Amino acid sequence: MYQSPRRLCSALLQRDAPGLRRLSTPRLRRQSSPPAAAPRPASPRFLAAVSAASGAARSCSGTVYSMGNGPSRLYSALAKTLNSSAASQHPEYLVSPDSEHLEPIDPKELLEECRAVLHTRPPRFQRDFVNLRTDCPSSHPPIRVMQWNILAQALGEGKDNFVQCPVEALKWEERKCLILEEILAYQPDILCLQEVDHYFDTFQPLLSRLGYQGTFFPKPWSPCLDVEHNNGPDGCALFFLQNRFKLVNSANIRLTAMTLKTNQVAIAQTLECRESGRQFCIAVTHLKARTGWERFRSAQGCDLLQNLQNITKGAKIPLIICGDFNAEPTEEVYKHFASSSLNLNSAYKLLSADGQSEPPYTTWKIRTSGECRHTLDYIWYSKYALNVRSALDLLTEEQIGPNRLPSFNYPSDHLSLVCDFSFTEGPEGLL
Numbered sequence: 101m102y103q104s105p106r107r108l109c110s111a112l113l114q115r116d117a118p119g120l121r122r123l124s125t126p127r128l129r130r131q132s133s134p135p136a137a138a139p140r141p142a143s144p145r146f147l148a149a150v151s152a153a154s155g156a157a158r159s160c161s162g163t164v165y166s167m168g169n170g171p172s173r174l175y176s177a178l179a180k181t182l183n184s185s186a187a188s189q190h191p192e193y194l195v196s197p198d199s200e201h202l203e204p205i206d207p208k209e210l211l212e213e214c215r216a217v218l219h220t221r222p223p224r225f226q227r228d229f230v231n232l233r234t235d236c237p238s239s240h241p242p243i244r245v246m247q248w249n250i251l252a253q254a255l256g257e258g259k260d261n262f263v264q265c266p267v268e269a270l271k272w273e274e275r276k277c278l279i280l281e282e283i284l285a286y287q288p289d290i291l292c293l294q295e296v297d298h299y300f301d302t303f304q305p306l307l308s309r310l311g312y313q314g315t316f317f318p319k320p321w322s323p324c325l326d327v328e329h330n331n332g333p334d335g336c337a338l339f340f341l342q343n344r345f346k347l348v349n350s351a352n353i354r355l356t357a358m359t360l361k362t363n364q365v366a367i368a369q370t371l372e373c374r375e376s377g378r379q380f381c382i383a384v385t386h387l388k389a390r391t392g393w394e395r396f397r398s399a400q401g402c403d404l405l406q407n408l409q410n411i412t413k414g415a416k417i418p419l420i421i422c423g424d425f426n427a428e429p430t431e432e433v434y435k436h437f438a439s440s441s442l443n444l445n446s447a448y449k450l451l452s453a454d455g456q457s458e459p460p461y462t463t464w465k466i467r468t469s470g471e472c473r474h475t476l477d478y479i480w481y482s483k484y485a486l487n488v489r490s491a492l493d494l495l496t497e498e499q500i501g502p503n504r505l506p507s508f509n510y511p512s513d514h515l516s517l518v519c520d521f522s523f524t525e526g527p528e529g530l531l
């Protein structure tokens with residue numbers, strides 16, 4: 101089943117390893133005779149997305165880092181992530197490879213490789229799943245969803261100023277293995293990620309070989325591009341296991357606030373369960389950060405809700421919305437989601453004793469401005485159409501430690517949230 105000699109995984113994990121050049125160029129299954137097709141040019145869709153965004157490649161601070169001029173700037177930033185020497189030789193590099201022709205890798209082998217890279221790191225923290233619904237047996241396996249702001253590498257190293265986090269702990273070669281280790285440990289069916297700035301050179305190639313289909317939507321004005329030696333723009337990414345779900349439709353949404361286009365984005369996809377035929381909509385977003393922008397986030401949230409009303413035709417299908425909302429539960433945007441006619445509930449409230457309170461934190465860091473402990477990340481779901489069967493408990497304050505996050509133990513300043521969902525067995529129309 102798996103063509104996964106150890107060298108395959110370790111080559112995939114290394115940066116600029118000769119093998120990577122070979123392996124990251126989509127390797128088609130050895131086809132009988134016909135000579136390999138000429139390299140496919142980057143798809144017009146992709147180039148359109150790159151040039152549309154690249155007008156913003158100039159950073160706001162006015163400083164531009166060695167990216168050439170105009171559209172080529174962002175294009176070459178993306179190409180850089182794909183090991184530019186190879187990218188220039190293989191333009192098809194910049195188009196997500198046709199994943200069913202990629203050689204699968206064994207998750208166990210990849211996990212072993214990650215652990216080999218991390219052998220000097222302290223052992224992983226143990227987090228347990230809390231069973232929330234034992235009273236509603238389901239005839240189908242649960243749908244496991246992971247929400248995670250994985251911290252963009254350029255921001256972590258160049259902008260976030262995590263003053264208590266040793267620089268060593270942020271080294272990409274090891275931090276990417278900590279991220280992959282978390283994903284492999286919980287094996288989500290669906291992954292909703294923010295601050296992805298290593299999509300093309302790391303997560304897309306690796307996760308597609310693990311059977312995921314991925315979509316990436318970069319921020320039009322990514323703050324990563326302000327950082328010297330950046331790896332291209334950060335954005336939201338959505339991955340789902342192809343053997344469990346079929347993609348029915350996909351929308352990249354640039355969020356507006358007061359009718360103005362903003363720098364924040366979302367991805368919304370309608371998936372169909374291959375086993376049950378049931379359809380649902382899954383969305384990922386990352387709202388504007390920082391205090392003082394509460395009204396802005398509220399407007400962005402309303403825009404996202406309106407988009408999702410349209411996509412689900414007024415909640416005709418169940419909905420799961422994952423995101424770093426950059427908003428505490430006291431904020432207006434949270435109240436909009438909690439009182440939406442889409443009949444949403446926040447899954448992580450169910451971990452509390454009364455089922456009504458959000459966890460005390462989902463992100464905990466120390467910047468030059470001081471210690472920031474906040475609840476900003478959520479998984480919203482259609483409360484009448486879906487059951488939350490279990491949720492992954494958070495790290496304790498002791499596990500997080502006095503220097504908070506990120507650290508040698510944990511790769512991001514945000515915790516991953518993981519829930520198992522099942523469809524309520526009641527009348528489908530009750531949403």
Ligand SMILES: NC(=O)C1=CN([C@@H]2O[C@H](COP(=O)(O)OP(=O)(O)OC[C@H]3O[C@@H](n4cnc5c(N)ncnc54)[C@H](OP(=O)(O)O)[C@@H]3O)[C@@H](O)[C@H]2O)C=CC1
Pocket residue numbers: 159160161249255259260261295319321322323324326362363364387388389390424426467469
């Ligand atoms: N918005 C626009 O229209 C324009 C934006 N730009 C560029 O975009 C950048 C702003 O991007 P935008 O996405 O709107 O920014 P945000 O304010 O949403 O924050 C960008 C990132 O900074 C992190 N962050 C939040 N608080 C702090 C902090 N106190 N110190 C350091 N980092 C923090 C956030 O992480 P987290 O979410 O984890 O908190 C987020 O990932 C500018 O720096 C500029 O480069 C340029 C022109 C126009």
Ligand SMILES: [Mg+2]
Pocket residue numbers: 249251252255295
């Ligand atoms: Mg951040």
